[in-house]
Amino acid sequence: MIKLLFLPVRLIMKPILLAMEHTLRPAPIQRPAERQAEVDAETKGLTLYQFRACPFCIKVRRNIRRLNLDIEKxxxxxxxxxxxxxxxxxxxxxxxCLRIEKDGKYEWLYESSDIIDYLNKKYAA
Ligand SMILES: N[C@@H](CCC(=O)N[C@@H](CS)C(=O)NCC(=O)O)C(=O)O
Known part of the structure; x- marks a missing residue:
């Protein structure tokens, strides 16, 4: 019932959130080509499960873009x-939710702030 009540709000907010995400895109950090190639190889093991217009997902996608990470969504x-x-x-x-492949097994990391902390610790420097 609550979900139904919020449907019109979600319908209005969706294009606004997506337009804001597009307009306010952060600039990706730049790395030396060799380091970027290492990072690209590492992030092949990461997959972000997301909804397009979820504000928490947008927050994570912005961080992924800022860190210049090639992560499948x-x-x-x-x-x-x-x-x-x-x-x-x-x-x-x-x-x-970020799926992290480690030694052929998957770990699943929920919570936008925890995902951002994880990525920042590995790739912000
Ligand atoms: N505290 C969580 C909140 C995430 C959240 O509420 N995500 C919503 C989408 S915006 C969700 O998955 N809802 C489940 C549903 O729609 O049933 C975070 O920061 O990641």
């Missing part, structure tokens, strides 16, 4: 396969 709202992966793997229907 999977829209869990529009693709049933990604939705299933998120619920089965992460255990919760909540985005953003």
């Amino acid at each position: 999977r829209n869990a709202n529009e693709n049933p396969q990604y939705q299933e992966e998120l619920i089965d793997g992460g255990g919760r229907w909540q985005t953003p």
Whole structure:
């Protein structure tokens, strides 16, 4: 019921949030080509499960852009396969969630602030 009440608000906010994300894009940091290649290889093991107009996902996407990271984004709202992966793997229907591949296994990191801290610790320097 509550979700239905918020539907018109979400419909109005969606284009506004996406336009703001586009307009207020942060500049990506620059790294020497060799370091960027290392970072690109590492981030192949990362996948962001997200909704397009979720403000928490936008916050994480902005940080990913600022850190100049090539991370695959999977829209869990529009693709049933990604939705299933998120619920089965992460255990919760909540985005953003960062899937981290380590030694052939996956870790699932929820909470936008924790995802941003994780990425900053590894890639902000
Ligand atoms: N505290 C969380 C909040 C995340 C959150 O509330 N995400 C919403 C989308 S904006 C969600 O996944 N809702 C689940 C649903 O729609 O059922 C964070 O910062 O990541």
